[in-house]
Each structure stands twice: as structure tokens, then as C-alpha cells.
Amino acid sequence: MLFNSIDFAIFLPxxxxxxxxxxxxxxxxxxxxxxxxxYYFYACWDWRFLFLLMFSTFLDYFTGLKMQQxxxxxxxxxxxxxxxxxxLGFLGLFKYYNFFAESFTEFMAGFGFKINPWTINVILxxxxxxxxxxxxxxxIDIYKNRIxxxxxxxxxxVFVSFFPLLVAGPIERATHLLPQIKKERIFNxxxxxxxxxxxxxxxxxxxxxxxxCAEYANIIFNNSNDYSGSSLLLGALFFTFQIYGDFSGYxxxxxxxxxxxxxxxxxxxxxxxxxxxxxxFWRRWHISLSSWFRDYLYIPLGGSKGGTWMKxxxxxIIFIVSGFWHGANWTFIIWGALNALYFLPLLLTNKNRxxxxxxxxxxxxxxxxxxxxxxxxxxxxxxxxIFFRAIDLTHALQxxxxxxxxxxxxxxxxxxxxxxxxxxxKLLLLIVGLFMTIEWIGREDQFAIQKFGLNWKRPLRxxxxxxxxxxxxxxxxxxxxxxxxxF
Amino acid sequence: xxxxxxxxxxxHNMRKYILKTSLFISPxxxxxxxxxxxxxxxxxxxSLLMAETSKNTLLQNTPLPRIIFVGGSNLSxxxxxxxxxxxxxxxxxxxxxxASIGIKYMMDNTMKYIRKGDIVVLVPEYQLYYNSLNQGSxxxxxxxxxxxxxxIRNLNIIQFINxxxxxxxxxxxxxxxSEYHPKVDEDDIYAVNSFNQYGDAFRHWTKKDQHDKIVPxxxxxxxNPRVIDYLIFQNKKLEKKGAVLLISYPCxxxxxxxxxxxxxxxxxxxxxxxxxxxxxxxxRYKMADTLMFNTPYHTNKTGVDRRTKRxxxxxxxxxxxxxxxxx
Numbered sequence: 001m002l003f004n005s006i007d008f009a010i011f012l013p014x015x016x017x018x019x020x021x022x023x024x025x026x027x028x029x030x031x032x033x034x035x036x037x038x039y040y041f042y043a044c045w046d047w048r049f050l051f052l053l054m055f056s057t058f059l060d061y062f063t064g065l066k067m068q069q070x071x072x073x074x075x076x077x078x079x080x081x082x083x084x085x086x087x088l089g090f091l092g093l094f095k096y097y098n099f100f101a102e103s104f105t106e107f108m109a110g111f112g113f114k115i116n117p118w119t120i121n122v123i124l125x126x127x128x129x130x131x132x133x134x135x136x137x138x139x140i141d142i143y144k145n146r147i148x149x150x151x152x153x154x155x156x157x158v159f160v161s162f163f164p165l166l167v168a169g170p171i172e173r174a175t176h177l178l179p180q181i182k183k184e185r186i187f188n189x190x191x192x193x194x195x196x197x198x199x200x201x202x203x204x205x206x207x208x209x210x211x212x213c214a215e216y217a218n219i220i221f222n223n224s225n226d227y228s229g230s231s232l233l234l235g236a237l238f239f240t241f242q243i244y245g246d247f248s249g250y251x252x253x254x255x256x257x258x259x260x261x262x263x264x265x266x267x268x269x270x271x272x273x274x275x276x277x278x279x280x281f282w283r284r285w286h287i288s289l290s291s292w293f294r295d296y297l298y299i300p301l302g303g304s305k306g307g308t309w310m311k312x313x314x315x316x317i318i319f320i321v322s323g324f325w326h327g328a329n330w331t332f333i334i335w336g337a338l339n340a341l342y343f344l345p346l347l348l349t350n351k352n353r354x355x356x357x358x359x360x361x362x363x364x365x366x367x368x369x370x371x372x373x374x375x376x377x378x379x380x381x382x383x384x385x386i387f388f389r390a391i392d393l394t395h396a397l398q399x400x401x402x403x404x405x406x407x408x409x410x411x412x413x414x415x416x417x418x419x420x421x422x423x424x425x426k427l428l429l430l431i432v433g434l435f436m437t438i439e440w441i442g443r444e445d446q447f448a449i450q451k452f453g454l455n456w457k458r459p460l461r462x463x464x465x466x467x468x469x470x471x472x473x474x475x476x477x478x479x480x481x482x483x484x485x486x487f
Numbered sequence: 488x489x490x491x492x493x494x495x496x497x498x499h500n501m502r503k504y505i506l507k508t509s510l511f512i513s514p515x516x517x518x519x520x521x522x523x524x525x526x527x528x529x530x531x532x533x534s535l536l537m538a539e540t541s542k543n544t545l546l547q548n549t550p551l552p553r554i555i556f557v558g559g560s561n562l563s564x565x566x567x568x569x570x571x572x573x574x575x576x577x578x579x580x581x582x583x584x585x586a587s588i589g590i591k592y593m594m595d596n597t598m599k600y601i602r603k604g605d606i607v608v609l610v611p612e613y614q615l616y617y618n619s620l621n622q623g624s625x626x627x628x629x630x631x632x633x634x635x636x637x638x639i640r641n642l643n644i645i646q647f648i649n650x651x652x653x654x655x656x657x658x659x660x661x662x663x664x665s666e667y668h669p670k671v672d673e674d675d676i677y678a679v680n681s682f683n684q685y686g687d688a689f690r691h692w693t694k695k696d697q698h699d700k701i702v703p704x705x706x707x708x709x710x711n712p713r714v715i716d717y718l719i720f721q722n723k724k725l726e727k728k729g730a731v732l733l734i735s736y737p738c739x740x741x742x743x744x745x746x747x748x749x750x751x752x753x754x755x756x757x758x759x760x761x762x763x764x765x766x767x768x769x770x771r772y773k774m775a776d777t778l779m780f781n782t783p784y785h786t787n788k789t790g791v792d793r794r795t796k797r798x799x800x801x802x803x804x805x806x807x808x809x810x811x812x813x814x
Contacts, residue, residue: 009652466515
């Protein structure tokens with residue numbers, strides 16, 4: 001069930017009404033409803049994997065309790081490692097097994113050995129990377145005595161499976177979400193209206209920006225040999241906006257939806273394309289994943305407390321693992337490594353925490369230095385996205401080679417599939433330009449239109465919202481799956 | 488007491504929320520309703536979808552013995568019915584317009600005009616075996632709201648729900664000035680007047696093809712077994728009416744065919760298993776890339792002739808082998 005589907009448009013009001021009008025007298029009932037709704041939501045993707053989700057939930061719930069009850073350290077360790085191994089085992093089996101098997105075959109073939117490994121032909125359970133990470137954070141936090149194990153299974157299951165975040169995050173922490181699930185919730189008008197605004201902006205990002213950019217990005221990436229350098233660059237730019245619109249749009253819809261139920265989820269994006277360096281970019285892009293890796297991988301590895309060698313090693317580990325988290329493909333690993341390379345100079349010169357505030361705070365425009373920083377960071381990001389989007393490494397390298405052809409400075413074009421004619425997509429570029437302008441204006445808020453126009457007169461403000469709705473219906477790109485569902 | 492106070496607070500806030508949300512949404516809904524209810528725009532009146540009316544008239548008025556072709560644009564752009572008439576001595580009716588209308592709508596619309604003795608040749612595009620039977624599409628929606636509102640009777644509730652999200656965009660088109668001043672191109676291959684007296688799209692026959700610009704497609708999704716169940720059900724209905732259902736394969740660009748071979752073979756296997764009357768094989772209707780016009784399903788004139796010849800051979804073989812009345 002996609003957020004941008006009629007199914008969800010029916011599902012959401014039904015759950016909302018049942019939640020606030022039927023089960024509102026009991027927190028237990030409300031949570032039970034959320035769990036049933038979440039399982040139904042998940043079953044709409046593929047009901048068979050619902051059992052995997054239930055098993056994973058039960059495993060972490062059970063091992064969490066066992067860890068808390070453990071009398072000895074060894075006993076506690078046993079339950080901890082059982083949970084970690086089973087969780088990562090499932091993730092590895094479904095997501096990475098074939099990658100390792102095939103890579104091993106290719107490696108052995110390089111030495112003249114021909115082997116036929118056993119590969120599994122299964123589809124990836126949607127959201128497995130997200131709910132596995134939910135469970136892992138919970139188990140690690142109990143092991144480290146940061147939290148106590150949750151005794152109520154339904155409350156715990158809602159924490160793992162709450163439908164807005166189930167399939168593509170934000171990756172929540174037990175310390176943040178569980179207390180909200182356990183607390184009685186009162187309908188808050190301002191929170192709900194804010195949530196609606198965030199859903200609207202998320203839909204705009206997904207349907208108008210991401211889906212339209214996806215059409216052209218797909219055409220150019222799928223036929224990269226036929227395009228000029230400038231057109232390939234345009235394709236990379238379209239993908240840059242596609243992935244931002246797609247994933248941050250999803251996150252906005254998820255966070256907005258959760259707010260309708262009185263629950264605040266972690267922020268996932270904070271205007272990453274306005275970052276002045278890569279370190280700032282990574283504090284603003286997929287925040288819930290970056291902070292997860294920081295807290296559960298980077299810091300346990302020693303973080304940046306050790307010597308230079310340890311800093312370099314840990315940086316590469318965290319970025320490569322982050323790349324690998326996205327999928328079993330060398331392109332993601334190179335994407336991660338490339339970002340580590342971008343990041344290292346800042347880390348080694350202790351400049352990785354220079355830009356902690358929003359760019360040009362309280363100003364209309366950035367100064368020259370900020371503009372330069374943003375431009376360089378954006379170019380580096382676009383370059384890295386080429387690896388992320390390419391089918392394989394050869395494709396990525398050919399694509400990059402193609403950009404630097406003599407015709408890099410020619411007029412870019414896209415061949416429309418319906419007519420076979422080359423066009424310059426100026427309308428879409430104009431819409432993307434307007435979109436980024438609104439994002440710039442709202443960059444100090446949680447999402448761009450949170451306060452945009454709030455001091456306008458109501459008819460004007462409503463006209464602005466209607467304009468967004470009209471553009472969603474009139475400039476809707478062809479329906480594309482959310483990119484992060486595949487992770 | 489605390490609980491009671493909370494509930495009062497909730498109901499006040501909730502009332503405000505519901506009221507304001509309704510107030511916000513209602514002008515939008517009103518706008519959509521007005522747009523949907525406005526008459527078909529001059530531009531939409533020129534669309535090839537409007538040919539459905541004349542094709543229904545053909546179904547109503549063409550005398551027996553009849554052969555009725557049902558399918559998507561692989562048929563409308565890929566058949567020369569005059570050849571069929573001359574070779575088989577049957578009165579052809581090509582009802583096909585667009586694949587995205589869906590098998591269900593195509594068959595349900597045709598069914599009411601079927602007479603005893605009719606031969607119905609259904610040629611669905613391959614992707615229709617991989618889609619939901621109830622899929623909603625812009626074309627299906629326009630077939631109802633532009634062509635004839637009574638077509639809504641051919642839709643089930645799920646199809647209707649599936650076309651609902653398309654209505655706002657459709658409503659907005661009614662307010663676009665360009666919809667009321669369409670550029671009329673007498674030579675347009677996708678217009679209401681691009682069909683001949685049998686229902687074949689023929690304007691592209693004399694135009695230069697763009698086969699070198701066609702991007703091959705690859706079939707996706709999981710095979711939908713409900714399509715076969717539906718065809719079996721339709722076959723029974725036709726048998727009751729004293730008509731015959733034949734199912735064949737669409738002409739398909741060779742490059743697309745090769746990249747979708749596994750899925751095409753799956754269609755062939757499932758159809759063979761179904762016990763339905765199947766004529767031809769997918770291989771016979773695989774067309775060299777140079778025989779295509781502008782999409783992997785649309786043939787140029789040479790392709791049309793080759794395809795028609797094979798259709799005639801396959802129908803003749805069926806009629807001969809089954810001792811059919813019109814042999």
C-alpha cells in the first residue's frame with residue numbers, strides 16, 4: 001500500500017476515525033488498533049513476510065526480557081548475541097546472500113576455478129532493513145543498560161511495526177518512540193494540522209518532483225550511451241532531485257501521518273542540498289540512519305577518539321557499511337567509500353563540525369563563502385549519486401566518462417519515449433527551481449511549508465495549498481515505487 | 488474526572504479539526520465535481536477513444552456471418568479487415584482501440600452485442616496477462632466520462648475505485664483553455680477519424696514509420712492467473728450465446744519479444760492449459776523491428792499485411808479443423 005495510492009487514502013481516515021472515536025477510551029485498545037492496522041498495511045505488500053516481521057518482533061521482545069532477567073553476564077551475552085545473529089542472519093540471507101555467492105564465484109573464476117554456488121531466488125521482504133535496525137537498537141540499548149526491556153508485547157510490537165515508519169523509516173529508537181506509545185495520547189489540533197501540512201508537502205515532493213524527475217533520469221540513465229555530456233549531467237541532476245524528493249517526501253508523509261495519531265517521529269531530512277560541506281550533508285541526509293550508525297557502530301568502534309589511523313578506519317567502515325546497507329551492489333559500496341573520501345579531509349583537519357547551524361540563519365541569501373561551500377558540496381553529491389543510480393560499476397564509469405565528452409557544453413536534451421523527439425524539459429526545471437526556492441525559504445523549519453504563509457490572510461494561504469494540490473494532480477509523474485522500499 | 492475532562496477537550500479539538508478540514512476540502516471536491524460534470528471538451532471529442540461509439544454501431548448493425556476482433560492497439564493498428572473479409576467471407580468488425588482500457592472492459596462492452604454464430608477473436612497485449620483485471624487507467628476513465636457515461640455499467644466497484652484518483656486531473660482539463668481550441672490535424676493517426684469502415688486504424692499505412700526510434704519494452708510483474716479464469720468465464724458466456732471465442736497473440740516487436748521471452752512463454756503455456764480455443768503461436772506474431780511503426784505493438788503497412796495474412800491462416804485452420812459453420 002503506497003502512501004500515494006487510493007488504498008492509503010481510504011485506509012488512513014478509517015484508522016484515524018477508529019483510533020480517535022472508537023478506541024480512544026483505552027490506550028491498550030488504541031495500541032492494539034495501531035498494531036492490527038500496521039500488520040494489515042504490511043500484509044498489503046506481501047502477507048507471507050508478515051510472519052517474518054512477527055518472528056523478528058517476538059525474538060527481540062523475548063531476548064530483551066531474557067537479557068534483563070539474566071543473572072550472569074554470560075547469560076546476558078548469550079541472549080544478546082542470539083538476537084544479533086538471528087536478526088543479521090535474516091538480513092544477510094534475504095539481502096546479501098546472492099551478492100556474496102556471486103562475488104565469490106567471480107573471484108574464483110579469476111583464478112580459473114569454476115564453481116556453481118547455490119543461489120536463492122527470493123524477493124526482498126519490504127522494510128526488512130528498517131525493522132531489523134529498530135529491533136537491533138532496542139536489543140543493544142538493553143544490553144548497554146540504557147533502557148529497560150518492554151514487558152507489554154503489544155506496545156513493543158507497535159514500536160517495531162507502526163505503519164507510517166514500517167517500510168522506509170525513519171529508523172526509530174526505543175528511547176524516543178516507546179515512551180510515546182506507552183503514554184496516553186490526547187488529540188492535538190495544532191499537531192494534526194501541522195501533520196496534514198507535512199503530508200501535503202511530502203506528496204508534492206514525491207508525486208510532482210520525484211516522479212517527474214524519475215521519468216527523465218530513467219530515460220537518460222537507461223540509454224546513457226546515446227546522450228551528450230550535458231544531457232548526462234542533466235540526468236544526474238534529475239536523479240539528485242528524484243532521490244531527495246522521493247525519500248524526504250516519504251519521510252514527510254510518514255512523520256505527518258504519525259502526528260495525526262499524536263506521535264512524533266524522528267526527523268529524517270534537514271535540507272541536505274543546502275549543506276556547506278559533506279559533514280553537514282551527512283548530518284542532514286537520512287538523519288535517522290546516519291545517527292544510528294554513529295551511535296551503534298562508529299562510537300563503539302572508538303569514534304574519532306583514537307589516533308589518525310583509527311579515525312580513517314572508522315570513517316571508512318561507517319560509510320562503506322552505510323553504502324552496503326542500501327543494497328548488495330558494488331555501486332553502493334563505492335558510493336559509501338566516495339563519501340568517506342569526501343569526509344576524511346574535514347575530519348582530519350577537525351572541520352567536520354564547523355557548520356552546525358542552518359545556513360544563512362536569519363538572512364535572505366547566503367554570503368559568497370556559504371554559496372561556494374553549498375555549490376561544491378552539491379557537485380560532489382551529484383557525482384556520488386551517479387554510482388548510487390548506475391546499474392553496475394561499468395555503467396557508472398561509462399556514464400562519468402560520457403559527461404566529460406566534448407559536447408559537455410552543448411544544449412542538453414532528453415528523448416521523449418512517447419514521441420521519440422528530443423526535448424529540453426524546461427517546465428520541470430522551473431518546477432524544481434520553485435520547489436528549491438520554497439525549501440530555501442523554509443530551511444529553518446522542520447519542513448519547508450511548516451510556517452510558509454502562516455501570516456498571510458487565510459484566502460491567500462488556502463490558495464497556496466490549493467495550488468500545491470492542483471499541481472499534485474496536474475503535474476503528477478507516472479507512479480513510481482518509493483526508491484527506499486528496495487532497501 | 489481527569490479522563491472526562493480529557494474527552495471533552497478531545498471532542499472540542501476534534502470538532503474543530505473535522506470542521507476545518509471539511510471546509511478546506513469542500514471547494515476542491517466541488518471543483519472536481521463541476522469539472523467531471525462539464526461536457527466533453529472539443530479536444531477530447533477528437534480522441535481515438537471516441538471511436539468506440541462508431542465501433543459499437545458496427546457491432547449493432549453488421550450482418551451475419553461476423554468475425555469480431557477484440558483487443559488493444561496491436562489489433563487496431565495491425566489489421567487489414569478488408570483482407571479478412573475477402574479471404575474468409577466473414578464480415579469483420581475491429582472493435583479494438585487501446586490496451587489500457589483492459590480486457591475486462593473490452594469483453595464486457597462487446598458481450599452485449601454478440602449474436603448467435605459470431606466468431607470473437609480476442610488478442611490481448613501481453614502485459615494484460617500481467618496486470619490486474621480491474622486496473623484503472625486514464626483511457627478507461629475517459630471511456631466513461633468522455634465517451635459515454637452509461638459505460639459505467641461495464642465497470643465493477645474496484646475498477647471504479649481505481650479510476651477515482653484520476654478524476655481530479657481529468658476535471659482540471661475541463662478548465663484548460665487549450666482544450667477548447669484544439670489543433671485539428673486531418674492526418675492524425677490517433678484521432679476519432681483514423682479508422683476505416685471496419686474499425687481498423689489506417690492513416691499510418693501511408694506514413695513513414697519510426698521503427699528505428701522505438702524503445703523495446705520488457706514485460707514486468709507477476710503473471711495474473713485470474714485473467715485466464717476470466718477468459719474461461721467469458722468463453723462459457725459466449726458458448727451460451729452460440730458464439731465462438733478464439734484467443735490469439737499480439738504482433739510484437741522482435742527486440743521486445745526477446746527481452747520478454749520468459750513471460751511470453753508463460754502466457755502461451757497458461758493459455759494452452761486453459762482448454763480455450765487458441766490460434767497461432769507467439770512466435771508467429773513476432774515481427775522484425777523493421778516492420779514496426781511507432782511502438783512495439785504497432786506495425787507499419789508491411790507488418791499489417793504480414794500479420795493479417797497469418798491471422799487469416801490461423802482462423803482458416805481453426806475453422807477447417809473444427810468443421811465450423813463458415814468453413
